Amino acid sequence: MNSDGVTRLSIIWILSVISFFFRKKLIVTCVVSLFTIGTVWSGDHQRDSLIILDDISTSALIDSLTAIHSLDFAYDADILNGSEKRNIAVPYLISEQWLEEVFGRDGVEVRLINNQVIIGRRRGRILSSEAVRVSGRVEEALSGEPMPMVNIGLTGRPMGTITNDAGYFEFLVPEQFKGEQMVFSHLGYIGEKIIVPSRDTMVVVSLASSSVNLPEVNILYQDADVIMRRASQRVVENYPVFPTFLTAFFRETIQQDDRFVDVSEAVVEILKPSYQNVFDQERVRFIRGRKGRETVDMDLINFRLVGGPYHFSRLDVVRNGDFFYNEEGYSQYEYTFNGVDIVFDRMVYRVGFEPINDAESLFYKGEMRIDAESYALVSIEFELTSASIRRSRSYLVQRDARRFRTTPLFARYLVEYRPWGDLWVLSRVKGEVNLRVVDRNRRQRTVFHTVSEMLVSDHTRAASQHRIRWAETFRPSYVLSEHLGDFDPEFWKEYNIIQPDETLEKVFR
Structure with missing residues (x-):
């Protein structure tokens, strides 16, 4: 456990809450400045020069x-x-x-x-003329219900996508991978495989529960402490000890009282250091994105998410050492064995964790899935404990006008990895935060629900040309929606993204 590991995880969202009336005044000021600039450049003697x-x-x-x-x-x-x-x-x-x-x-x-x-x-981009587009729906075999968050990838290759909340997906596969196996996997279900077709294809895939297929011998009790110590010791065996270059799709949404008021999407590139080098930090470069916003303003409040891609690129619990034993063999968490499950057609141990002492700072509780053979962390779900939520306001809220009182209600996260040959690499990061905002003057309450999600669609071993200069990096103070320009629909056809569901599409229209 790194000494600052808990704090680092807690500052995934930095939220800015200010008065709507102040924001309105600020917008007027910006408009005046823009018109002033326009006047300077629109003189007859300069316009066409x-x-x-x-x-x-x-x-x-x-x-x-x-x-x-x-x-x-x-x-x-x-x-x-x-x-x-x-x-x-x-x-x-x-x-x-x-x-x-x-x-x-x-x-x-x-x-x-x-x-x-x-x-x-141009990296991570897949020309449509040089790829096969496989799209469709994944459903639960018994009920026929759509399955969200199903991992989709190619066997042994570090690229993939996931299904959206309605079970739909679209996967752009480079033509050189025609004939290879495409894998559909979800925790607790038997994986399905299809052959990458030679042309664009739509498919319907059904996944069956794996609960009846677990060998009895694997259900025997395992010592959770032993599992976690082995997982801690084998990080350098299970994860890249060389820098990697990632292409990722990032989406963040803001809902106010169950209504979408802001949606931002972007393709980013990430230079990730070796898992042996814990002192170097990830660098993120923005490629392009789009934003959608309801025609009406957020009621009373301007609610912004700061630094999303920057923070989520660093939410790698394996590389940070969070929730693991440190080199001295100490952990701030106690572990419990919760049974076994199946993911990627591999057996995983389910290990629960809670803080030993939850008296101060921020701590989490949750469950990890550890590969039973390699002891690699496959996925982890965690959330702030009840006591930590009560202490989290100063960590999660950057600025709060006197008129408003902001109270975090919950903060929970998901981090997933996928196999790449004998190694495991970061696949997906998701976080949700709920906050209640009280207007003291009007005695009104509103609830904001934020979801940020990063899907890593491709990995490659970083070479000398894979550089992200400091001047190019996405900074922790940046607001993603403020860096998005005009939407180019053709651009998105050449990247693997999480398909928006019908509700989100309405925001972009």
């Missing part, structure tokens, strides 16, 4: 754009020829489209976020 740069090198062009337009460039030096010269007509208003025309090429993507220009390789 260009700066002509003759025989200028790529490096000099970047320096000129930085000086003229106050742009901050972040790029991979391996993909730009700094000495290449050309004639460039620079407009007064710089757009992402113009930057793409100047710096883009096959395999290179250019993005403009605020005043930051990011030029990098």
